[in-house]
Amino acid sequence: MxxxxLKIIEIVKQSGPITSEQxxxxxxxxxxxxxxxxxxxxxxxxLDARPKVGYFYVGIDENNLIAKKLRSKKVEDLMSLPVVVGEEATVYDTIVTIFLEDTGSVFVTDGGFLTGVVSRKDLLKNAIGGIDINKIPVGIIMTRRPNIVMAFPDENISDVARKIIEHEVDSVPVVEHVKREDGKEGYKILGKISKINIARFFVELAGE
Amino acid sequence: MxxxxLKIIEIVKQSGPITSEQxxxxxxxxxxxxxxxxxxxxxxxxLDARPKVGYFYVGIDENNLIAKKLRSKKVEDLMSLPVVVGEEATVYDTIVTIFLEDTGSVFVTDGGFLTGVVSRKDLLKNAIGGIDINKIPVGIIMTRRPNIVMAFPDENISDVARKIIEHEVDSVPVVEHVKREDGKEGYKILGKISKINIARFFVELAGE
Incomplete structure (x- = not known):
C-alpha cells in the first residue's frame, strides 16, 4: 500500500463517512x-462507499491476522535456559540457586530425567513452615511428575501461555521424550517458557 | 475480502510464484x-505479478497492524485488583496475605498512599535471613518509593510490559496522583498489572 x-484509510477511519471531496x-x-x-x-x-453518504471504513480482519501471527510462534523459538538441581539438593541450596540464577522456578532431575518442579511460592511456604531447610532435600517438597505442566518444542506459544494461566504456574519446562540405550525412558529438559518470555514476545510484537 | x-491468497502464499492458470x-x-x-x-x-513468472505474495503489513493493536490497549482495560497491606503489618502477616490472596506482590500503603512494594522474592530472602519475621514490620524490608515502578490507567499495556521486563518485577501498581483536602498528596492505588495480565491478553488475542 x-x-x-494509508493516509486515506486513517482519515476515513477517523472521520467516515466522508466524501472524496472532503x-x-x-x-x-x-x-x-x-x-x-x-x-x-x-x-x-x-473501504466501502455509499452514494450521497461517502466512504466508510470496513477494515481487514485484524483480529484474525493477529491470532494467526501469535499462533505461528513456536516454543523452541522463544524458550530460555532452564535452571536445574538434583533431587538430593537441600531446600536451602535450592533457595540459594533461585537467587543466584534470578529465576522464578527450578526444575528437578534424577538421573538426567525431569522429576519435579519447585517455585518461589513452594520455597517460601517451606521456609516459614518449621522444617529444617538445611537438611530436607528438595525432592520432598517439590511438585512431582506426573503433576507437572510441560511444554514441547513444536507447540504454539499461545497454547503454552494458556497452560501457564490455567495451571497458575510461573513457568513450564520444555521437554522431549527420550529412551536411552540402557532402556530407561523419561523427559529430558531442553528449556523453559515463563511469563517473562511471553511478555518479551508481546513487547517485541508491539514494536518501538 | x-x-x-482469501483462498487465492493462501494458495499464492504457499505455492507462489504461480500462474493464474494453475x-x-x-x-x-x-x-x-x-x-x-x-x-x-x-x-x-x-499480491504482485511478474510476466512469465506468475503471482507471488507481498502481504499486508501484518507486523504494523499487530503493533498498533497491541499499543491500543490501555492499562485500565486490563488491570486487576491490587493486594494491599499497611506498613505496620509484620513480614509474617504479609507472607500469609500472599498465600491467602494467591498473589505475587503486595503493595504497601501508609495513610492511604502507596509507600512500597514487596514481592515473593523479597519475602523469601527475609524468611531465611535470620530476622524475626513475626516482629519486623514489612515497611522495613519493602522496596520504598521513589524506587518503585508504577503504571498509570491511560498508559499503553505494551509500555507497561516493557517496564516489567526492564525492571525485572512481577507486577506494577496502577496509580493516580491525588491531593487531598488536608493538603497531603501522593499516589492512590487503583489496580495492578502483572505478567499474568499480559499473558491473558496474549491468549485472548490468539483466540481459540
Missing part, C-alpha cells in the same frame, strides 16, 4: 488524483 | 472467473 492510501481537501490533492487510490481501497474491501 | 480471495485449476474455476479477484488482490498490494 502507498503512503497516500478527503481530497484534507490531503491537498484533487479528486482526480485520489480516484485510483479510492478504487483500490474500495475493491480490496478496506 | 471474499472467501475466494490457481484456476486448484480452485476448479475458469481463468475468466478469477480475473477480477486477481485484479483486486494485485491492486491492493497483497
Amino acid at each position: 502507498t503512503d497516500r492510501q 478527503i481530497a481537501t484534507l490531503l491537498s490533492v484533487t479528486r482526480a488524483t485520489l480516484r485510483p487510490d479510492l478504487a483500490i481501497l474500495t475493491m480490496s474491501g478496506i | 471474499t472467501d475466494r480471495q 490457481i484456476a485449476t486448484l480452485l476448479s474455476v475458469t481463468r475468466a472467473t478469477l480475473r477480477p479477484d486477481l485484479a483486486i488482490l494485485t491492486m491492493s498490494g497483497i
Whole structure:
C-alpha cells in the first residue's frame, strides 16, 4: 500500500463517512488524483462507499491476522535456559540457586530425567513452615511428575501461555521424550517458557 | 475480502510464484472467473505479478497492524485488583496475605498512599535471613518509593510490559496522583498489572 492510501484509510477511519471531496481537501490533492487510490481501497474491501453518504471504513480482519501471527510462534523459538538441581539438593541450596540464577522456578532431575518442579511460592511456604531447610532435600517438597505442566518444542506459544494461566504456574519446562540405550525412558529438559518470555514476545510484537 | 480471495491468497502464499492458470485449476474455476479477484488482490498490494513468472505474495503489513493493536490497549482495560497491606503489618502477616490472596506482590500503603512494594522474592530472602519475621514490620524490608515502578490507567499495556521486563518485577501498581483536602498528596492505588495480565491478553488475542 502507498503512503497516500494509508493516509486515506486513517482519515476515513477517523472521520467516515466522508466524501472524496472532503478527503481530497484534507490531503491537498484533487479528486482526480485520489480516484485510483479510492478504487483500490474500495475493491480490496478496506473501504466501502455509499452514494450521497461517502466512504466508510470496513477494515481487514485484524483480529484474525493477529491470532494467526501469535499462533505461528513456536516454543523452541522463544524458550530460555532452564535452571536445574538434583533431587538430593537441600531446600536451602535450592533457595540459594533461585537467587543466584534470578529465576522464578527450578526444575528437578534424577538421573538426567525431569522429576519435579519447585517455585518461589513452594520455597517460601517451606521456609516459614518449621522444617529444617538445611537438611530436607528438595525432592520432598517439590511438585512431582506426573503433576507437572510441560511444554514441547513444536507447540504454539499461545497454547503454552494458556497452560501457564490455567495451571497458575510461573513457568513450564520444555521437554522431549527420550529412551536411552540402557532402556530407561523419561523427559529430558531442553528449556523453559515463563511469563517473562511471553511478555518479551508481546513487547517485541508491539514494536518501538 | 471474499472467501475466494482469501483462498487465492493462501494458495499464492504457499505455492507462489504461480500462474493464474494453475490457481484456476486448484480452485476448479475458469481463468475468466478469477480475473477480477486477481485484479483486486494485485491492486491492493497483497499480491504482485511478474510476466512469465506468475503471482507471488507481498502481504499486508501484518507486523504494523499487530503493533498498533497491541499499543491500543490501555492499562485500565486490563488491570486487576491490587493486594494491599499497611506498613505496620509484620513480614509474617504479609507472607500469609500472599498465600491467602494467591498473589505475587503486595503493595504497601501508609495513610492511604502507596509507600512500597514487596514481592515473593523479597519475602523469601527475609524468611531465611535470620530476622524475626513475626516482629519486623514489612515497611522495613519493602522496596520504598521513589524506587518503585508504577503504571498509570491511560498508559499503553505494551509500555507497561516493557517496564516489567526492564525492571525485572512481577507486577506494577496502577496509580493516580491525588491531593487531598488536608493538603497531603501522593499516589492512590487503583489496580495492578502483572505478567499474568499480559499473558491473558496474549491468549485472548490468539483466540481459540
